Amino acid sequence: MSGSESFISIRDVSKHFGPVRAVDQVSFDIKRGEFFSLLGPSGCGKTTLLRMLAGFEVPTKGELFIDGQAMSTVPPNARPTNMVFQNYAIFPHLDVRGNIAYGLRKARLPKAELDATVDQALEMIKLPGYGSRRADQLSGGQRQRVALARALVRRPKVLLLDEPLGALDKKLREEMQLELRQIQQTVGITFVFVTHDQEEALTMSDRIAVMSKGKVLQIDDATRLYEAPTCREVADFIGTMNFFDGAVATVENGHAAVDAGPLGTLWVGTGEHALGPRAPVTVAIRPEKVQIGWDRPDQPYNVVEGRIGAEAYLGDRSHYYVEVPGLARRVAVAYQNMARSLDNSSDQGRTVWLSWPPDSAILLPGA
Amino acid sequence: MSKAARGDPLFVYAIVYLIFLYGPVLLLPLFSFNDSIYIAFPLKGFTFEWYRQMVQNGSLMDALQNSVKLGIVVAAISTGLGIFAAKAVTRYDLPGKGPITGLIMLPLVVPSIILGIALLVIARKFLDIQLSLYTIGAGHVLICVPFAMLVLVSRLEGFDRNLEEASFDLGESGWSTFWRVTFPLALPGIVASLLLCFTISFDEFVLAFFLAGNETTLPIFIFSQLRFPNRLPGVLALGSCILVFSFLIVTLSEWLRRRGVQPTKQGAAI
Amino acid sequence: MVSATDKATVDRSERSTLLSRVRGVFLRHEALRGYLLLSPTLLVMLGMMIVPLTALIILSFWTQDYFELDRTFTLANYAAIFALAEGPIDLLADPFGAFANPIYLALLLKSIEMSLSATIAVVLLAYPMAYFLAFRVTKNKLVWLILITVPFWTSYLLRVFAWKVILGYNGVINSGLMSLGLIDKPLEFLLYNPASVTITLAHAWAAFAILPIYVSLEKIDRSLLEAATDLGDGPVRRFFRVTLPLSMPGTIAATLLVFIPTVGDYVTPTLVGGTSGIMIGNIIQSLFGKANNAPLGAAVSITSMLIITLLVCAFLWLVGYGRMRRQGT
Ligand SMILES: Nc1ncnc2c1ncn2[C@@H]1O[C@H](COP(=O)(O)OP(=O)(O)OP(=O)(O)O)[C@@H](O)[C@H]1O
């Protein structure tokens, strides 16, 4: 497997439904064998993009390539893709075996071989002996596995999954996440996975495309999306983030001094951005990267004084929402509850000091 | 029905309503066994005479044969057309879907006498087509297609269109998807539509009356008998048979098409 | 020079690109595939309904000259229907005085009146039944629905005939009352009058009204009713403030589904109407039959349809049906 090869290529693709731009001029590549996720809030166009790959929607503009072949004149039944539908679409008039064997008719396998393939598939999805069950006799998780097996027995080049775990409860979902990932690694097929659950996307994917309003905002692996978002929307959508608006004052060897109004001057690493003075910017910092203390820390910059406005106990950690004079939004701070304590007296109203090292914060262009 | 419901005035009303609905019709079988050529109380005695006469009536049997032939062909054609139209309407985003559906449903609200004379006019005054069972058939297809479409639309709406997409996705063409997925899932609806169209055609009088040539259908035969008071008992016997037969077919088709489809769906009810 | 085989391959490749072009067009345009699928049905409907109705309209502008059809365009038939009288007329005292020969219009008006009374009776009787089906029946709903629907599909002719048997001079009622000794001479007023037509129509079309009303009642979200109760409405107020307004679209549909076809009914007035109970359908039939004046018959049909359509539109506008539908669901 050559990792860098572009396997699916999406070129300037748009899909309009009347006035709605469900997908708006999207271009990116997916590599062979990759577990690729499309992540975004509801209605951002994930399903539409996936259905264009499957061939159920035709792009209004642009072209899709799979394995070097243009897809615009290829009907869905001739594409090297298979899909796991959001509601699984298990044929209610066929049993599990019938469902799994459905797509093998064209292959004209001898009966014995067909049976063996289906048995193998049942084995893979851990449902041996369920062959003669009907769709309405299966649980949600079992249906999901049957839908997966039905698609995989056709050995597609690309497997498309539309929120396949959305209908499952949390526990089962986590189990299936692991299993899906394992299956993907064994069969080595490119997976394009749609989800609106960021945790799911972060844990499973090689790379993730974050979408919003029909556009792709950023494509990166989980770490980079979390630690180095390139725009405010991504930073806001993935995890929790505090934002401070300001303007660049000076830039010195990789660090910028940002004039952040009520917070004074904040120092932050510039990353890849080349910014001139006076450029409007946003300084972003994750709650767990902010240190909180009762006393003023011994640090010359990035120090903020505030008052605890609210707190939330989350078990492994607590969140403090700190009111800072001059800031409209409270600053969220995560505090790891390392020592066991039954003391639940409130710290509300107490004055605290927040601080962070310059490289923990992220500089985002634009305010 | 719980005990409480029985005391409910609405329940009483419903029972009275059903009696009103069925009572008049049930008089036909009642008098068909009455040993008198007058349809009047008091009942005279029990007889099978009228049924015996019915079976021996040659022109009746001809009419019956015509009606059955007609019904089968009309049911097949209307249901076929209904499937195409229902599939198009439920599965595709069609601009102008509303007016098109309205056009197909139009025969439901045009008095059939007007449809009848319109077809008569085009056949006789414009095209010089001889009236025959075919012209009746054309008229019957016209009024059956809306019903076939209603039944099939509600059936197709009753199952997920993802199923058909899944079939495409698994490599089947449109044609084989139809046979492997759409058809088996729509089958109860298709059978219901066939049965319903058959009964509509079998019982239809007005269009047949205007469009009949030399060969008559059963309703026309019955109508022609109504003028002769001494033939009425025979009509009662025939009518009773038709009622029982229609009742069975319609019950079967209603049961088929309502099974598994939510009765709340708009199309399912009519 | 191009050899024959070369030409063949050129042809084939041209054809195949054309084919794939066509296929591409169909893939791209979903609507096109839909229309293709719809076209047989549409063609049948056009060929067997729109074309004949157009023919009927054309015919209505011709005239019958004994055995010959005079194909010159003329408004004579419509003039005969709407023939205006001369001189001043008091419209209030005599709305049809404006027309010299108003038999067709008068008969149409009478038909409308009869089928309107039948329709009102049908809808009023059907509503409680539909309400019962939608809100009270919990078990065996399917059985109830089938019981209600089945009579509607079974032979219309026979259902009407049953009323002839019931109301006739020697019929069930008369013979029954006589054998009970309540009367000693058959009642003659039972059959062959507008009332008998109205009763028969009301019975024959009863089932058609229940279903649309039932559907609109069934669709009402039960939590709306709970909300109304929660906000202080008793059962009666709740019915008039929530249930009835929300079921109006179905009730209106039921009204139209019964009213429009019954105006033009032929079977019922023929069998139980006698001379005083005839309706516009009988006139149309006789103009096409015995009277042998098809063009006038066509004109009467077209006029009836137009007037019915106008009435229906006026009715829908009056009750604000469009607004109701936009609100609904
Ligand atoms: N067939 C259609 N006709 C019209 N608009 C559509 C159609 N399909 C999708 N849309 C619109 O396109 C936009 C994107 O829809 P899409 O289904 O791709 O969203 P999504 O990201 O999958 O959302 P979700 O997470 O809720 O499934 C939405 O605004 C939706 O309303």
Ligand SMILES: [Mg+2]
């Ligand atoms: Mg979606």
